[in-house]
Amino acid sequence: MSDIALMFEQIEEFNDTITERRTDPDPVVRASVKYRRPISVTTMHNIRATLRHALNMAMRQDRLIDFNPAAVLEMSAKTRPRPLVWTDARVRSWQEDYRSYREAEKQRRGGRRVDPIDAYTSVPRSSPVMVWTPAHTRLFLEEARRHRLFARYQLIALRGLRRGEACGLRWKEVDLDGHSLTVNWQLVQLAWQVHEGTPKTDASVRTIALDTDTAQVLRAHRQQQLQERLAMGEAWTDSGFVFTQPDGNRLHPQHVSDQFLWLAYLAGLPPIRLHDLRHGAASLMLAAGVEMKVVQETLGHTSSAFTADTYTSVYPQVATAAAEKTAALLFGGEGDQAEPGKLISLRS
Template sequence: MANGTTYKTCGCRDAATGKQLGKKCPKLRRAGGGGERWSSTHGKWAYQLELPPHADGRRRTPLRRHGFATLEDAEAELDHARGLLALDEDPHTRRKVCELMLSVLKDTRALPTVDEVRRKVRTHQDLDRTVTVAEWMAEFLKRKKRIDPTTRRSYETHVRLYFVPYLGNIRLDRLRVSDISGMFDAIEEFNDVIAAARASDDPQERAKVKYRKPVGPATIHRIRATLRHALNVAIKQDRLIDFNPAAVVELPPVTRPKGLVWTEERVTRWRADHAVNRAAENQRRAGRAVDVVNVYLSTARPSRVMVWTPEQTSAFLAYARRHRLYALYRLIALRGLRRGEAVGLRWPEVSFTAGTIGVNWQITQLCWTPVQGKPKTEASDRVIAADAETLQILKQHRTRQGKERLKAGEDWIDSGFVFTDEHGRPLHPQHVSDQFSWLCYEAELPPIRLHDLRHGAASLMLAAGVELKVVQETLGHVSSTFTRDTYTSVFPEVAKAAAESTAALITTPRSAMRSKMS
């Protein structure tokens, strides 16, 4: 019995007592051929195997499994169970393997594979711990105590919207590449649902996806990165798994949108499209007020990243000159500050004597809530030079802020920020973007995002002959490669001048050519 045994059993009952006969049923065997043989039509095969005792020495109930159609099937699973118990001779490990076997049998009605348990034993994983993906994600978030609020919010969003709904019920040690690929397929399908609902004429259908946006390729990769990180923690810290399926899931590559300049031809096409879209929007919303800025911003553009020409940037700054945030927009347009860095700028970091500005703080959004903190990377924490006119404009802005302080009186909040509302409170980042969109619309310029002013600043600096390394440090990038690949757009006139200069190097006057030939 120690090595296990096989036998046949059935569900017949004793006519007198009503008890099951089990393996004592006379129909299980039949006489003939000189000896007793098993019936081929009655009963099912089973096996019984003694299990290691409990830690305190108490005998454990033997493992009994029945319902096998053939003797070979019963013997195969008995050998499987023996192989699991023989993976390690250490009594403690054998008990853990035994408990894992019983747990998996209870959940799946099948034994775990020998290779799976062997890996767990070899990597010293916790054999008696069964954790679902949802349970591990909750534990993962608890442990991430030293991350900034925006990163935490990103992790929480990925867990809530994707990991728990699509993968949550799967045991962590049984999470497969196909499960994760299925999750991403479902996300793509929901993108189609969002697009269809937004295009619907039914207000109720549009309301269902009011707060949901299609998930783009870059976000897909961030979701995978979060899952990969969480599973790596499960491998390295808790040894719950020994393989990270998220690391090998194939995703379409992310291509950064190519920055394009608003040339005259592109502006002409955009104005035609804008007129058509505005007319269609007015017709669709007949009898209701139309948000002209949203219509203006929703017009199709040649690229998601569009850059103004130097003339268009000058026109914007000339129009925005009377706006109270003019100095902020000028800093972004010429020095390439991020929105959060511009909003988070403080007066102690502005040196009119040295002509420099310290970018040491930022205000970002956590959903809608503004969050103050340090810049996103060490390279982002920097000091940049400012031109004389910008410094003069900042002085004028400080004078205007002083007047607002006097007007507000006791309601003024001395926050120390360069850009505030009329009561001294730091600005909400979205307010700055909204004001920028209004100014672009009123100035009748082709639409760009506020962040595109930063793209334009890089292009302006390169067009002015500034070295790439200086542009990188001004923008606060870790590498110049990222600066070159992401933020630089060549203005048409600069490209034309470069072509003419190159051609001039090999242009030979005809007179000189004739003299050489003669």
């Protein structure tokens, strides 16, 4: 029991170390934890569940122990943060905090330059999981259109692929004429090493329909990649991936996330994680009236109950439409969906 408790105490100490080093004035210290993420409460619960299962097997099959200490270990309650939309009020509040944070950091560093992306991602948000409005997403895609891998971002924003699924997508799984693609593989980052494997669950292996515009964007990307291949000649690596480095080699998932943050910053948008772009795709589908089962299958969720519990309250117009339809049943009126909130420019 004490060994297991000690393990989780060390995890919490590891988290504290990351948090402290991320705010250290020494850039070398900050760089030492650049790609290290704190272990979340949810992950710690998953670690305990795996350990508990292994110890249960030891009790039942090998009779090595007669007591499972992982079953009685007390841990913090596991809560899954709900996605929140970047409303006008939340954007204004974040803007004020962002300006104050940059000024305070500049003074703390004696007038030295503050890394804009560090400041951009360090300011607290209303929730760890934030979602852009449709207007925000349109502005991001306009900015990302200049990037050589623009098709990747449109695919995630509209079809909700996970980062690893987009990085691991191969051309042999894409049917441009049939407007569909199949998710069979993903690239996973463990520490800094990249590993190739199957998607998270059986439900994650799926075929996704493509809209006409996204299919055209992918077709243009294919032509661009063929031009890059001709330019590289024998130096080209034929990896078969849809999204690659200029020499054909596979992408590193962390570089994809870094590029996304930079593009979002350049677009003057409030910050979200790359994975939150997938959340936005789910919310967009629901706001457009797509059936819950279709959204679940597109995202690769195991159950539609999880999809409904996570996303149905994200966009205000979804709840407003439900209220209007309910009133229409009683009074016989016709309800209209609320218009998405107007975009606030973050450029200063």
